[in-house]
Amino acid sequence: SPFGPESRLDLASVQYRRVIEALTKADRILKPMWPQHFQQVIFDIRGLPPPLQLTSGNDLGGLKRSLQAYCAAYQVRVPEWKIEWNTAPQPAFRLLPPTGEKYSSLQLLAVFRALRYNSFFKAISFRGVDLSPLAGKVDHSQYGDAVAYRSLNGLSITEDQHEVLLQAPILEREMHALTFASESIRSIDLTDVLGDWGQSRSSCDFGKLRSVTSELVRPMLILWRQQLCVCHSISFSGNPLASQDVDELTNLLKQGPVHFKKLHLARCALGDAGLLKLWKGLESQAHSLESLDTSDNQGSVQFETIQGTLRRMRRITRLVISGNTRISSDGALLDEATMSLWALEELDLSGIPLNDNTVNVLASYLGSEQSQDLRAMRLNNCGLTGRQISRLFRGMGQARRLTFHLSGNRLDEGIDDLCGAIACGYGPWSLFLQMVEFANEMNYIKLMRALTVNKTVECLSLAGTAMTDAASSTACQAVADFFSKNNTVRFLDISGYDCKLDEGRLGKEFSRALSGIRRNTRIEHLRVRSQMLNVNIGDLAEAISANKAVQTLDCEGNDFNLSNFRHLTKKLQDNLTIRHFSAFSDQELSRTMRKSVLSADADAPARRSLVMSKFLSDKSQVGKGKLAAQQLQDQWDCVKSDLEGILARNQGLFEVKEQARSGFSRGAGRRDSDAESDFASAFGGLAQKDFDARRAHGCQGSTSPTRQAMSESAVVERPRDYVDRPASMASCEVAVSPSTDGASTPDAPSPPELESPADGGYGFEYGRTAVTVLDEARDGMWEGGDVDSGLQMKRYRRLVGQSTNRIEEETEMARRQLEED
Numbered sequence: 001s002p003f004g005p006e007s008r009l010d011l012a013s014v015q016y017r018r019v020i021e022a023l024t025k026a027d028r029i030l031k032p033m034w035p036q037h038f039q040q041v042i043f044d045i046r047g048l049p050p051p052l053q054l055t056s057g058n059d060l061g062g063l064k065r066s067l068q069a070y071c072a073a074y075q076v077r078v079p080e081w082k083i084e085w086n087t088a089p090q091p092a093f094r095l096l097p098p099t100g101e102k103y104s105s106l107q108l109l110a111v112f113r114a115l116r117y118n119s120f121f122k123a124i125s126f127r128g129v130d131l132s133p134l135a136g137k138v139d140h141s142q143y144g145d146a147v148a149y150r151s152l153n154g155l156s157i158t159e160d161q162h163e164v165l166l167q168a169p170i171l172e173r174e175m176h177a178l179t180f181a182s183e184s185i186r187s188i189d190l191t192d193v194l195g196d197w198g199q200s201r202s203s204c205d206f207g208k209l210r211s212v213t214s215e216l217v218r219p220m221l222i223l224w225r226q227q228l229c230v231c232h233s234i235s236f237s238g239n240p241l242a243s244q245d246v247d248e249l250t251n252l253l254k255q256g257p258v259h260f261k262k263l264h265l266a267r268c269a270l271g272d273a274g275l276l277k278l279w280k281g282l283e284s285q286a287h288s289l290e291s292l293d294t295s296d297n298q299g300s301v302q303f304e305t306i307q308g309t310l311r312r313m314r315r316i317t318r319l320v321i322s323g324n325t326r327i328s329s330d331g332a333l334l335d336e337a338t339m340s341l342w343a344l345e346e347l348d349l350s351g352i353p354l355n356d357n358t359v360n361v362l363a364s365y366l367g368s369e370q371s372q373d374l375r376a377m378r379l380n381n382c383g384l385t386g387r388q389i390s391r392l393f394r395g396m397g398q399a400r401r402l403t404f405h406l407s408g409n410r411l412d413e414g415i416d417d418l419c420g421a422i423a424c425g426y427g428p429w430s431l432f433l434q435m436v437e438f439a440n441e442m443n444y445i446k447l448m449r450a451l452t453v454n455k456t457v458e459c460l461s462l463a464g465t466a467m468t469d470a471a472s473s474t475a476c477q478a479v480a481d482f483f484s485k486n487n488t489v490r491f492l493d494i495s496g497y498d499c500k501l502d503e504g505r506l507g508k509e510f511s512r513a514l515s516g517i518r519r520n521t522r523i524e525h526l527r528v529r530s531q532m533l534n535v536n537i538g539d540l541a542e543a544i545s546a547n548k549a550v551q552t553l554d555c556e557g558n559d560f561n562l563s564n565f566r567h568l569t570k571k572l573q574d575n576l577t578i579r580h581f582s583a584f585s586d587q588e589l590s591r592t593m594r595k596s597v598l599s600a601d602a603d604a605p606a607r608r609s610l611v612m613s614k615f616l617s618d619k620s621q622v623g624k625g626k627l628a629a630q631q632l633q634d635q636w637d638c639v640k641s642d643l644e645g646i647l648a649r650n651q652g653l654f655e656v657k658e659q660a661r662s663g664f665s666r667g668a669g670r671r672d673s674d675a676e677s678d679f680a681s682a683f684g685g686l687a688q689k690d691f692d693a694r695r696a697h698g699c700q701g702s703t704s705p706t707r708q709a710m711s712e713s714a715v716v717e718r719p720r721d722y723v724d725r726p727a728s729m730a731s732c733e734v735a736v737s738p739s740t741d742g743a744s745t746p747d748a749p750s751p752p753e754l755e756s757p758a759d760g761g762y763g764f765e766y767g768r769t770a771v772t773v774l775d776e777a778r779d780g781m782w783e784g785g786d787v788d789s790g791l792q793m794k795r796y797r798r799l800v801g802q803s804t805n806r807i808e809e810e811t812e813m814a815r816r817q818l819e820e821d
Helices: 015-029 036-042 062-072 105-115 159-167 170-183 208-223 245-257 272-285 301-314 356-366 385-396 415-423 440-453 473-484 508-513 515-519 537-546 562-572 586-602 602-614 620-661 673-683 685-696 790-798 806-820
Strands: 080-084 094-095 124-127 188-189 233-234 262-265 291-293 318-320 345-350 377-378 400-405 430-434 460-463 491-493 525-526 552-554 578-582 768-772
Touching: 015 062, 062 105, 080 356, 094 430, 105 170, 159 170, 170 208, 233 586, 245 272, 272 301, 291 525, 356 385, 400 673, 415 440, 430 673, 440 473, 460 673, 473 508, 473 515, 491 673, 508 537, 508 578, 515 537, 537 562, 562 620, 578 620, 578 685, 586 620, 673 685
Parallel strands: 080 768, 094 124, 124 188, 188 233, 233 262, 262 291, 291 318, 318 345, 345 377, 377 400, 400 430, 430 460, 460 491, 491 525, 525 552, 552 578
Antiparallel strands: 080 094
């Protein structure tokens, strides 16, 4: 083992030359890119010429072969990986996060060793992979491939540095080898490689985390200082940096010969002092930096320092500095003359309160030709008013190909200006207005009415956006009108927000608004989380039963029980388009099933004792309780199986339709794949899953008809009765007409469930590789007979308006059980 004591074997043979030749050949085949001088050191036989066996040009520099060999030698499974061609520099190797347990130290070591001396890749990514299993471990071997002391182009490290590396932890050695030995790697992504420490900051050991980060950073800093590394783009985001590493990095930025193109240091636990040093050092890199991310650190820098550094930048295309400063004067954070030289692709100023001068500069930039490459803009929690946002929307024009995040801003002030711009089609085609609290309900209604007549926004998120009180019938009607009349939005998130100290939900009456979905023919991807849909489950069920456009539906976090879940699944049988559906997250489903089963097993005998004592002995009551728990588990499994069958059926229908479409024109009436990729990536969740699946089958566009552009004069608000009211007001996701209250039978809550308090090989074949080539980027209420008749009786009674209770039902079940016995 590489982490154990060194072992030596003494071998003797008269055929030693043939043995050496066989070993040399095998070593060369398994490590084709490694320099031959390493073989000469290991197999040093006078008169025996080294075999020249180079790797072919189409096997990723021998990576697959080498990785499988190392994993077989270490007796571990091959980790999951893929090759990415869609980002510069490319090709890029990416180690994928594990689907189960995190990778072992030997698996990670195998990846590092297989990548050593590989000159096929220009970028390496370990994003989201926990590398801490390698931290602090020592390789006791002093020979062979323990230390990479010579690069492919013949450069060597000093003797002193060699001795230091021999005593260094193995993670530090491998980071040195990865960046020094190869002559092609230009970019390394080490984002979030220390596990999920960010989720438990109050209890994490920052000292230990920073020491692990030092093992990653230290060898690279040394190589940069000695000009022995060609890597110019690095991401350390999500990993706490030690103060000495920040000091050394700052000195390198100021005085070193390296010219960084990309530097990402977000969420690195930098305080005021560390962040200030970093920004002062960035002045010397302003001429070369193209991508900078220092967001979400603990510290803050003076406004003048950041303003001065930004004015020096010329080549910046991605600027993410959320929360880095506070504007302390009337001056603009960004200089208009400087921005006229920028060709930004992404801008994030979230968490920085922006004044009018800064908003004016941004609006002017959005109207210039230099901003045509801008694809993402985030101004969350910037204290922007509706009037200021309106200025930005009108500056960018109509239907701008841009994803704009404006969460947590003050839309009440200037709401009329904002709604006027939205109604006329000004603004982006992807808009995120999340976590906005309206002090006045009428302002929320105005926003929904403006969005109803808008003809440009195709991706919309209103997650967590609500009023201070529960939505009234008028507000719910406005949302219902949006569902039934808007024919532009294809991606919609209208989830609620609920936590211990805050809430952003539309209230129990919201589910009635879902009735508009019945006639909506545009929304393809719908997310309605945490909106208490379990209270009136029939509203949602009726809506999805009649809809013929939605392809993915995410309604997690609504506290559904088995009856809710079963009813939704039954109604889904009438829907032929939904291919991805989620009523629970994996953790939520497991917890809900466990609660209901444990409740039936533990509590049922006690609750039934008074009723069933007439028919059953005490001993048999316990057995009946366990039987009820098993029956409940079987019912959960049955509903899950039914759901899988429905989704599989719909997927099959979709594939048949796609094959018929491709018979004459695959791209007819579809959007370009770049637009779909932008929407799916921004929206995430099931929409991203669906897009990835369609891309794998060569189908990347939307299945909806292409929307035609509308001029400002053509975008007018239609009469309120423009669209016929749906036959059933059972459910639509946004608004309910007051005149239809109580008109639908599904308004009655579904029956509750029994509940209890919440409970706290190895080998080559296991590897998975995927080479993905993309465009090259720039440098009725009856629920079936599958359950027992007692539960069915309960449903029938609810249908005809009769009341029932659990005692009556259990008595009936006991009587039927005795008859069967």
